[in-house]
Amino acid sequence: MKSPYYGWVVCLVSTLLLFVTMGTVSNGFSVYLPYIMAQHGFTHAQTSSLVTLRCLVSFFAMLAIGFYYKKVSIRLGVTMAAGCAGLAFLLYSVAETYPVFCIGAAISGLSYGLGSMIPVSILMNRWFVEHRALALSICGTGSGIATILLPPVTTALIERLSMAAAFRLEAWAVFLFTLIILLFLRNDPTEKGLKPYGWEHAHPAGVREEPARSFTLTGKMWALMACASLCMGALANPGFSHLSVLFTSEGFDPMVVAAILSGAGVVITLAKLGYGGVTDAIGGCKSSLLFGGVLLVGHVLCCLAFLQSLPVTILTVLCLGIGYPIATIGPSIWANDMASADRYPTVVRRLQVIYAGGALVFASVPGLLADRFGSYISAYLLFSGAMALTLLCIAWAYGENKKRKI
Numbered sequence: 001m002k003s004p005y006y007g008w009v010v011c012l013v014s015t016l017l018l019f020v021t022m023g024t025v026s027n028g029f030s031v032y033l034p035y036i037m038a039q040h041g042f043t044h045a046q047t048s049s050l051v052t053l054r055c056l057v058s059f060f061a062m063l064a065i066g067f068y069y070k071k072v073s074i075r076l077g078v079t080m081a082a083g084c085a086g087l088a089f090l091l092y093s094v095a096e097t098y099p100v101f102c103i104g105a106a107i108s109g110l111s112y113g114l115g116s117m118i119p120v121s122i123l124m125n126r127w128f129v130e131h132r133a134l135a136l137s138i139c140g141t142g143s144g145i146a147t148i149l150l151p152p153v154t155t156a157l158i159e160r161l162s163m164a165a166a167f168r169l170e171a172w173a174v175f176l177f178t179l180i181i182l183l184f185l186r187n188d189p190t191e192k193g194l195k196p197y198g199w200e201h202a203h204p205a206g207v208r209e210e211p212a213r214s215f216t217l218t219g220k221m222w223a224l225m226a227c228a229s230l231c232m233g234a235l236a237n238p239g240f241s242h243l244s245v246l247f248t249s250e251g252f253d254p255m256v257v258a259a260i261l262s263g264a265g266v267v268i269t270l271a272k273l274g275y276g277g278v279t280d281a282i283g284g285c286k287s288s289l290l291f292g293g294v295l296l297v298g299h300v301l302c303c304l305a306f307l308q309s310l311p312v313t314i315l316t317v318l319c320l321g322i323g324y325p326i327a328t329i330g331p332s333i334w335a336n337d338m339a340s341a342d343r344y345p346t347v348v349r350r351l352q353v354i355y356a357g358g359a360l361v362f363a364s365v366p367g368l369l370a371d372r373f374g375s376y377i378s379a380y381l382l383f384s385g386a387m388a389l390t391l392l393c394i395a396w397a398y399g400e401n402k403k404r405k406i
């Protein structure tokens with residue numbers, strides 16, 4: 001019996017990697033924010049600054065990621081990145097003061113910056129010729145699975161034990177996942193004596209291959225996709241991380257908020273699989289506009305949280321969950337559509353750095369606006385505008401890409 005292609009094992013391990021480096025340090029950490037603020041007396045701005053610091057370190061880590069992966073293999077590099085997440089949660093478990101929380105946030109930023117979509121995108125580009133968007137989407141479900149599992153589990157642990165105990169248990173779980181990543185991840189197909197998945201169809205026997213044409217984004221396309229990636233970073237990081245405090249501040253019970261985040265995680269996970277399949281079928285432009293439009297509706301609905309309406313809340317969760325895949329996977333898809341294979345690592349790295357820059361620029365904005373206006377709704381009005389701008393930039397950039405190929 002023929003064994004399954006090992007690239008799918010790498011895909012699953014990469015999913016676990018993103019569960020750790022994106023799911024726990026970003027989406028999962030958002031559950032802790034109201035408790036940190038309440039137990040330690042931090043202001044909204046101080047609490048948001050933990051997200052800011054994580055994003056700042058992530059941004060500089062991504063700037064250095066090219067040098068980092070020249071010095072170490074992707075397998076070793078992402079293992080160390082995952083280990084940083086465990087170390088951050090250990091620090092959170094003993095933190096009593098704001099500076100110690102800041103150190104933990106900085107270390108978690110290293111995990112996010114060095115171990116998230118950039119190395120995973122490069123790995124999938126190495127292992128897959130066919131079904132690459134699907135493979136990327138499967139990997140992307142890692143953060144969605146974390147959003148399903150962590151909010152109810154973390155909230156229950158905090159309520160029944162303590163916040164410190166929840167942090168400590170999560171740290172040891174992350175260290176176990178880090179060991180699994182080290183044991184099963186492989187850098188490229190040659191390490192298993194294989195070719196990329198679908199290689200034989202792209203290189204049929206007896207057919208003379210033409211030299212591959214090298215191309216990348218034009219100046220106008222760079223400007224448009226930089227704007228889109230910047231906004232995606234804001235929506236996927238500060239936008240999602242502050243959902244818990246948005247609903248809590250509007251009077252929702254903590255367990256209800258956990259259910260909201262968990263429900264969004266379920267929809268995100270399923271939608272990421274759908275996003276990959278839809279992208280393979282209709283292309284990156286149409287899928288981006290479709291999923292991005294739904295995400296825009298979701299952020300507009302966030303502005304109605306003050307109603308505490310069950311139907312509106314359910315619709316909000318569905319729209320956010322269906323739309324969020326574009327925020328995490330979109331830049332990798334755009335790089336694949338607009339650049340040749342030899343330019344792909346550089347383009348995806350730059351777009352992800354800009355994505356991290358968006359997270360950094362907007363990280364403290366929700367807290368500052370909440371301190372100024374007494375509500376997080378103003379921040380979600382801003383995020384809605386950013387999403388509308390993103391859709392315009394995507395449509396324009398793909399139009400430029402199409403004209404270039406004519």
